[in-house]
Structures are given as structure tokens and as C-alpha cells.
Amino acid sequence: MRLPRLWAAGPPLVVGVVGLVLWEGAVAGFGIQEFLLPRPSSIFTHLLEDWAVISHAGWETGRIAVSGLLVGILLGVLLAVFTTRFRVLHDGLAPLAVAINATPIVALAPIFNAWFGITGTLSNQAVVVAVVFFPVFINTARGLTDVHPAEIELMRSYAAGDWAILREVRIPNALPFFANALRLAAPLSVIAAIVAEYFGGPQDRIGNVITSNAALARYDVTWAAIAMASVIGLVLFAVALVVERVSMPWRFAGDEEITEELERERQT
Amino acid sequence: MNATSDVAVVVDGVHKVFGGAGADDVTALAGIDLAVVPGEFVSLIGPSGCGKSTLLRLIGDLLEPTAGTVTVFAKPAHQARLDQDYGMVFQHPGLFDWRSVAANIELPLELHDWSKADRSARSAAMLELVRLEEFGGHYPRQLSGGMQQRVSIARALSFEPRLLLMDEPFGALDEMTREHMQGELLRIWRETETTVVFVTHSIPEATFLSNRVVVLSSRPGRISSVVKVDLGDRTDDTREDPEFFRIATEVREALRAVEAGE
Numbered sequence: 148m149r150l151p152r153l154w155a156a157g158p159p160l161v162v163g164v165v166g167l168v169l170w171e172g173a174v175a176g177f178g179i180q181e182f183l184l185p186r187p188s189s190i191f192t193h194l195l196e197d198w199a200v201i202s203h204a205g206w207e208t209g210r211i212a213v214s215g216l217l218v219g220i221l222l223g224v225l226l227a228v229f230t231t232r233f234r235v236l237h238d239g240l241a242p243l244a245v246a247i248n249a250t251p252i253v254a255l256a257p258i259f260n261a262w263f264g265i266t267g268t269l270s271n272q273a274v275v276v277a278v279v280f281f282p283v284f285i286n287t288a289r290g291l292t293d294v295h296p297a298e299i300e301l302m303r304s305y306a307a308g309d310w311a312i313l314r315e316v317r318i319p320n321a322l323p324f325f326a327n328a329l330r331l332a333a334p335l336s337v338i339a340a341i342v343a344e345y346f347g348g349p350q351d352r353i354g355n356v357i358t359s360n361a362a363l364a365r366y367d368v369t370w371a372a373i374a375m376a377s378v379i380g381l382v383l384f385a386v387a388l389v390v391e392r393v394s395m396p397w398r399f400a401g402d403e404e405i406t407e408e409l410e411r412e413r414q415t
Numbered sequence: 416m417n418a419t420s421d422v423a424v425v426v427d428g429v430h431k432v433f434g435g436a437g438a439d440d441v442t443a444l445a446g447i448d449l450a451v452v453p454g455e456f457v458s459l460i461g462p463s464g465c466g467k468s469t470l471l472r473l474i475g476d477l478l479e480p481t482a483g484t485v486t487v488f489a490k491p492a493h494q495a496r497l498d499q500d501y502g503m504v505f506q507h508p509g510l511f512d513w514r515s516v517a518a519n520i521e522l523p524l525e526l527h528d529w530s531k532a533d534r535s536a537r538s539a540a541m542l543e544l545v546r547l548e549e550f551g552g553h554y555p556r557q558l559s560g561g562m563q564q565r566v567s568i569a570r571a572l573s574f575e576p577r578l579l580l581m582d583e584p585f586g587a588l589d590e591m592t593r594e595h596m597q598g599e600l601l602r603i604w605r606e607t608e609t610t611v612v613f614v615t616h617s618i619p620e621a622t623f624l625s626n627r628v629v630v631l632s633s634r635p636g637r638i639s640s641v642v643k644v645d646l647g648d649r650t651d652d653t654r655e656d657p658e659f660f661r662i663a664t665e666v667r668e669a670l671r672a673v674e675a676g677e
Contacts, residue, residue, distance in 0.1 A: 297507040304503040305523045319513040397513050397554045
């Protein structure tokens with residue numbers, strides 16, 4: 148990686164550290180009650196003290212988020228490819244999916260408990276799948292169909308069939324759209340998992356640690372669990388960025404444009 | 416050139432109507448008869464909306480005529496397309512961002528099941544033909560518009576199609592690049608002895624490149640006149656030749672007659 152990219156991480160790091168210091172100072176300086184807003188240092192202390200509980204909860208919630216994410220991606224991509232192949236389906240489903248995506252799907256969590264059982268993890272996973280599915284389906288379907296007409300005509304002039312056009316043009320064309328969906332869906336999966344856990348499922352998860360400790364006014368533990376949830380979201384987001392980079396090397400090739408003049412000079 | 420077919424393209428009584436059977440129908444082309452001989456360079460020129468691109472797509476079997484027939488190398492256009500007789504270049508270079516320059520040129524060869532060794536040998540030869548030897552490993556977006564269009568031409572020629580169909584390929588380029596590209600295209604045309612049908616709206620471009628300029632009128636598109644061009648071996652000096660101006664004027668007069676007739 149080139150130096151400027153490393154430097155780019157500098158300013159946000161500095162701002163983040165300064166923010167934490169200001170937070171710490173403000174809580175101490177203004178005498179803010181610990182139960183309203185604990186100091187970052189005390190959150191960190193509780194994170195270490197309750198590490199066994201919080202890390203276990205993080206691991207379990209992370210598993211729900213990741214498994215729901217993977218299933219949601221799989222379903223979204225498969226349906227997108229399927230509807231591209233059959234345009235009538237696409238024209239019927241795509242606007243509907245956009246409408247459903249605009250509704251708060253996590254609100255379905257209690258319903259899903261009734262459908263899939265309140266004690267198991269299935270209902271929580273189902274919420275994650277539903278939340279992930281729509282952005283993945285909508286964006287991927289768009290990428291598969293949003294192809295320049297000249298590119299399709301070109302393929303047809305080579306006597307290429309629908310399958311070759313899907314493989315050589317539509318799927319690579321959809322990759323950037325899919326990557327955007329993934330950036331969106333990866334952190335969403337953690338949010339969905341935690342909100343779903345507020346309503347049911349096993350009691351040793353991040354969502355339950357947050358609700359039960361908040362009910363007991365143990366806000367510092369609550370905050371420690373929130374910190375853990377943030378870390379999971381960030382890790383998934385980072386994985387999404389890595390997937391984007393690895394799957395589309397052409398997007399990250401050098402930015403230099405070679406001009407006609409420069410190139411003519413090279414030849415003479 | 417192929418000795419078995421003395422005519423490359425025959426367009427016979429072609430009509431093209433867009434739309435269903437209603438009042439909104441647009442007759443894009445009416446009664447088009449045109450023959451192109453092997454090795455010939457023919458330009459189609461006319462006001463916008465005259466159906467010149469439609470005619471090109473009918474020849475290339477990307478559209479089907481409402482009436483009449485298109486025969487390419489003594490076969491129906493559809494068969495010619497399946498036989499990979501066409502190379503096409505559009506105004507939009509249509510290069511795939513995700514393929515390197517060399518891999519773009521090799522795409523039609525992959526679709527035609529060429530071996531890997533044959534493919535890379537051919538793409539190297541093609542890059543040499545369009546003078547982009549050093550850029551095979553680059554991605555398209557790293558190249559300028561003119562260079563991208565040369566890659567597009569290299570790709571169209573990679574499998575040695577017998578007919579090259581070009582739809583305003585230099586339309587998006589600046590004037591100097593455009594003239595440079597025209598010179599390159601003529602050089603490639605001479606080297607490969609391909610037959611070319613070329614759509615443009617530029618009078619100097621049509622005059623400079625062609626053996627014949629076909630002038631179309633609009634709504635419905637008809638062939639209103641055909642201007643023969645005999646400029647011998649064309650160089651950059653040809654553009655300042657009195658004979659070049661005389662023929663360009665003839666094309667211009669033909670186009671004016673078309674516009675006045677509307």
C-alpha cells in the first residue's frame with residue numbers, strides 16, 4: 148500500500164483520540180453522573196472486568212449477524228440473477244422490494260418470534276436475513292440490468308448467448324453495486340441482530356446484556372456491551388471493504404490517465 | 416478478399432418500421448437498396464434521425480427489417496452474425512472495465528473458444544496494429560478516449576471479421592485526435608483488406624475515409640444520392656487537396672438538398 152493511504156488514517160485517528168479525551172474530561176469536569184454518561188476509562192475497565200460475559204455475548208451475537216448476513220447475501224444475489232433472467236419477474240418484484248426496503252424491517256422482530264420461536268436463535272437470524280436481503284437484492288439486480296446498450300450489442304455481434312452475456316458483462320458490471328450493498332448490509336446485520344435480541348432469543352447475547360444491565364442501572368456494563376457491538380460492526384464493515392478490493396482489482400489500479408498527446412510523444 | 420463472393424453486403428428493398436401496428440409507428444427506413452463490394456469502404460451520412468445507425472444495425476443483424484432482405488457474403492445477415500463475420504465499433508468504446516486492455520481484445524476470441532496461446536499471440540499482434548504495444552496490461556479507464564477507441568477497433572478486428580461495422584466511432588473525440596484516428600483506420604483498413612461500413616455525420620470524415628459516401632434523407636430514411644470518392648492514397652495532406660474540397664462540397668450539396676427537401 149502506498150504512503151498517502153497510510154497518512155489518510157491519521158486525521159480520523161487524531162480526531163477520535165481527541166474526542167475520547169474531551170469526553171473523559173467533560174464527564175470529570177462537569178461532574179456528570181456515571182449513570183448518565185460514564186467516562187471512557189470506566190467503560191473500558193468494565194469491559195475488562197466483565198470480559199467473559201461480554202466477549203461470549205459478542206461472539207454469539209456476531210455469529211447470528213454473520214450467519215444471517217451470509218444467508219441474506221446468498222438469497223439476494225440468487226434472486227437478483229434469477230429475476231434478471233426473467234424480466235417480467237424483475238419488473239414486478241423490484242419496485243416491491245424497494246418499497247419493503249423503505250419500511251423498518253426490524254419492527255418485525257416480535258412477529259418473527261411468534262413464527263420461528265422465542266427461545267431459539269432462528270427468529271433473530273431471520274430478522275438479520277430480512278434486513279440484509281433487500282439492499283443486496285435491489286442493488287445487485289440494478290447492477291445486473293444497468294448495462295450500457297452498446298455492450299450488449301457488442302456481445303450479440305459476437306453471437307454470444309444470454310448466459311455468456313450474464314457471465315462476461317452483467318455479473319462483473321454488478322460487482323460495484325453489490326459491494327455498495329455489502330458496505331450497507333454488513334453493519335446493518337449487527338444492528339438487526341441486537342434489536343432482534345431485545346425482543347427474544349437466548350439471554351446471553353449483546354442485546355440481552357444491554358437490556359438487562361440497563362434495567363439494573365448498570366450503565367457502565369451496558370456501555371461496554373455497546374462498545375463490543377461497535378467493534379463487531381466495524382470488523383464486518385472492514386471485511387466488506389476487503390472483499391470489495393479483492394474482487395475488483397481494476398477499480399484500484401493506478402489512477403493515472405494516459406493522454407493521447409503523452410502517448411504520441413512516447414512513440415516518436 | 417474472398418474470391419467466392421463478389422458482393423459483401425446486399426441490402427434489398429429494406430423497410431424498417433418501429434413500434435406496433437398503431438398511429439405511433441415510425442418508419443425509420445423505406446426502400447433501401449445498397450450493395451457493398453469486398454474491400455470497399457462505404458460511409459453512411461445524413462441528418463440526425465435519418466436511420467443511418469438503424470441501417471447499420473440491420474446489416475449487423477442487431478435489428479430485423481420489417482420488409483426486404485439483408486444478405487452478407489451470400490448468407491442471410493443472421494447467419495453471418497452466427498458465423499462471426501462482423502466486427503463492430505460504436506461511439507461508446509464498450510470496453511469492459513474489469514478486463515485489461517489485452518483481455519478486452521481477447522474477449523471475442525474466448526467466446527469463440529480459441530486456445531490461450533493463440534489468444535495472447537493475436538492480442539499482441541492487434542496491439543501492435545493499433546500501436547498500443549505497451550498498454551496490454553493496463554485497464555481501460557487508465558487510457559484516453561482515443562486510445563480506448565483504438566483498443567475497441569483492435570478488438571473488433573481480432574478475429575479477422577470480413578465486415579467491419581462502425582457507428583460514429585470517433586464522434587466523441589476532439590478534432591486532432593479524430594484526424595489521427597482516421598489516418599490510423601485507413602492504414603489498418605489497407606493492411607487487413609476488410610470491408611467497412613461506416614456511419615458518421617461529419618462531411619470531411621466521410622470524404623476522407625470512403626470509396627463511396629451514401630447520403631440518406633430523413634423520415635423516412637431513403638438513399639437520396641451516392642457520391643463516389645477517388646482520392647488515391649490519402650495522407651494528412653489530402654485534407655488540404657482541392658480535389659478533397661471538391662468532393663466534400665459535393666457531399667455537402669447532397670446533404671443540403673436532403674434538408675431542403677424536408
